[in-house]
Amino acid sequence: MKLINALLISLCVSGGSLLYLGNVSAKDSASLTSRNSASIAPDRTIALKPIAQAKPSLAVLALDSQGLRVVNASTGATRAIAFGTKEADVISILTNLRGKPRDRGVNQECGAGPLSFARWADGLSLQFNKGRFAGWSIDGRSKGANKLTTISGIGTGSTRTQLNKAYTVKVSQSTLGTEFSAGSLGGLLSGRKPTDRVTSLWSGTTCFFR
Template identity: 30%
Template sequence: MSLRATIAVCAMIILSGCVTGSREPAPPPISLDAQGIQPTISGLRIDFGRAQVGVIDTVSRLLGDGPDAITTTAECGPGPITAASWEDGLTLNFQDGAFVGWVNTDPELAVAGGFRAGMSRLEMPPVSFQITSRGTEFARSDIAGLLTEGDAAIRLLWAGRVCFAR
């Protein structure tokens, strides 16, 4: 191989490493906030109050998979809650056929306020904590969360109406 060909091959290898190495990871398909869900590929929102069937279908398309389970808890505060749960840790709550809340344990999904499930307590934005029967809880701008045993990290986050198993 000539010197010129060798240099060209080396340059292509170096440049290909730069191109593939500089790729940013794709953003998660949705982010969660106090009013519902914001798809990252669209300016349209999925706010609380939307119809259950449409919300489940849309979120399933965005996540690339449908819920693993849809269950109803009859005894839950203001009435029965139907929960659609995805394998990675997202649960959407519905009451009387309307989207009313979410619970998330998926560290890949962004949550408003700079929170993520799994985030260490030291990395969290400033919040005040309260000890409850579930453990150490916090809330900020209608986003609430629960820390892990030992208070080291965020175990789960939620907004809207939720129903925790007793």
């Protein structure tokens, strides 16, 4: 499969390094675009701009097992927002791309200890541990949650068949329900049938009570 060329550069946002992690295939780029944006104007200069200042209309936020990614789907250029990035930098980037979070606060009773969080109306929640980006989760019950996907096009609303085609998946029953893991990604399914769908998705440090 032909890969879309992207510039191999790193950039800093308020002192936090955001590094290029790899090219995006034409198939994955098209999949991401179709679920996240009706049209993304072509602009090859986004790869040279600090993503905290990138035009939201030119950028797509993608979920990643190691954090988040900002993608220019027209060129395949990506920038990682990796776990461990400073909380202030992550909030600055996400606020620029999708507006201020609906809720901010601290979960005091998480297994990993107190975690601060930022939550948007479409079900995206970010968790921070000691001022650093630690994890994210998506609640599929929220309106618009299915527009947030991985580079491979997997998000809430994806079927188990689609999930199995994109990743090597292990499924088990837990107190949360039908739970799956796909490498560092985790989530819940509505059932065990091929047509059942992903209802939530997460990676990194989360705050679920089992």
